[in-house]
Amino acid sequence: MTQLYNSRKRILVTGGAGFLGSHLIDRLLDEGDEVVCVDNLFTGSKRNIDHLHGNPRFEFLRHDVCFPLYVEVDEIYNLACPASPIHYQHDPVQTTKTSVHGAINMLGLAKRLKCKILQASTSEVYGDPAVHPQIEEYWGHVNPIGPRSCYDEGKRCAETLFFDYHRQHDLKIKVMRIFNTYGPRMHPNDGRVVSNFIMQALKGEPLTIYGEGDQTRSFCYVDDLVDGMIRLMNSSDDITGPINIGNPVEFTIKELAKEILEKVKSKSSLVFVPLPLDDPKQRQPDISKAKELLNWHPKIQLNDGIKSTVSYFESFLDRAAN
Template identity: 60%
Template sequence: MMSGGLNHRRVEVMQETASYTPKPAKQWSLRRTAEYVMREQRIFFVLLGVVITSVFFLVLQPAYRHDESSGAYLGGEELYNVEAKFGSVRAFEKAPYRMQQSAVISPGGKIPLGLQRKALRIVVTGGAGFVGSHLVDRLIERGDSVIVVDNFFTGRKENVQHHFGNPRFEMIRHDVVEPLMLEVDQIYHLACPASPVHYKFNPVKTIKTNVVGTLNMLGLAKRIGARFLLTSTSEVYGDPLEHPQKETYWGNVNPIGVRSCYDEGKRTAETLAMDYHRGAGVQVRIARIFNTYGPRMCIDDGRVVSNFVAQALRKEPMTVYGDGKQTRSFQYVADLVEGLMRLMDGEHVGPFNLGNPGEFTMLELAEVVKEVIDPSATIEYKENTSDDPHKRKPDISKAKELLGWEPKVPLKEGLPKMVEDFRKRIFGDHEEEKETLNE
């Protein structure tokens, strides 16, 4: 029974006769819209936004210029630096990598200009050797972190000791024939004895370095997704029947000769690199290096330039094998390093010939060495070695076109730098003793 005192809420029900009348739509009027914008001051904010945007793009941001040849955009400050130093953007594109870096411009326009390039972590096998140590210098100078892997068969700690204490430099004593675990972005694989004296010393070890060592480093590149550059050699052409040699030439190599441990070893290394590229998707780059000279070369390695320079400095006869009419092409080490870096950072697999197309006979080279060191130096002829190529000259058209690279340093300019280094290393101790006695 419900209490009579409870109050019940009364629900009012709308009468069915009530009807809903919507608000009548207003017709659009230009005059009414203009009056609204002026009354609410909207036009002021629109104009203010236009002014701020114009100031930002025209005043605060540098003017940009597009270089049609490379697709690169040069910022105002960078453009000023480029034109002040090189005269034009096109001249800048032809300049060496180091000069481009000094203008705060990224090579090839791949990095947005004005933005700092990301530092890479790079391993260089054979990095304490002649070419490897110069490559390490350039990578460190560029701002990368470098790990040198070397077993010091031909490499020397002295070549890289100026980097000791640098937090971006590491060195590991290791033979690439054994597996290696690292985390890097790029792998420059230079490890292998490159002179006849050294690679003939233990030919089986040379083959293992070229085959097993290359397999290990390619396997590392595959596991960690690193880009891999193989330094092959002009020796893959053997005693060439084509002159000058193009990358399409397959070579004329004696597979059972005394030099085949190196020649065929490098040919096999190229095969492995291409198979990893095609079959496993590894980003590989292949460089075929022609005769290179410069500071830090091994003094008694059997190569003709180092032989001539060391013999002339020691007042010994320069040894010419055969009739001295066989030809070679000599590039300065800085030019080679420039080519290797352009190849690694580019988008082309190769192989690429990296060498100087200037061709010299052995007798012509001996005359240049005499001119630089000692005009009274003499020449001694000996029987030629087995399988010695009669001609060697690179065709570098492919490197010019796709890498924008060609050697800059002529022999008469680069040779004195090598002579100065050899003189210090051969006579350095004796000169210090003389200075001490004079004091």
């Protein structure tokens, strides 16, 4: 392993050109580590990592995790997978392959290198939950054959693989269940509610609300999320997870729409359309384990996080217009 010859860690981040991955890489580089960013750019963007190419501790590899990868690193963060319904439903078979084959390939690499590996799992493993808020011990309420199943079941299978590698090969694993995250560098057309509402409000278009807008979500700002991810990776080896990382403060979709309209100073109207199949009615993490084991809790309020995210999308639209 490289760390035997160098006190600086060399870290692999798959999906590193994506929204979460690029913020994670920024933080790791700020802490003095070397980073190998792997992405096939299906949903990731070079724009998210353009500012890093002059950094001698940063390396980009265009690669699909569905195929084996041979590199020498000290830690692996496995974030590769389309994460928004529009993207993961575009090619559902490939989405499942990315979660399952990608996990197998990265676990195999970690096994060979004898290094720690973190899986970016998701609150979608809980499906449309019958338990609220969601605790890690809850097994979920997931439709295995619906339009969202490629993502939900792919991530569930990836968790299975991680724990089987841990039990069978004594691999050092970390499994993190990510709840709704937002912030700068979100894809403008990813179909997620925060980016949808902001883009529609900035363009003066009606805000599209699915159902009555009474369904709830808990929104975690990306900086808080990355902090939780790094704390989990750096925790003692007996803390494997899964651990929920998200903001436990719950908002209805209509409340979110109102907050964004105020920040954008938009007079856009609201348009209500039918709720998609298997769309969860409630989503709120129980973060007791994160507080106890990682000394982690989110610090950035929705009001401040939305302000930063709106500023990013304003700049994005300005660049697109010029």
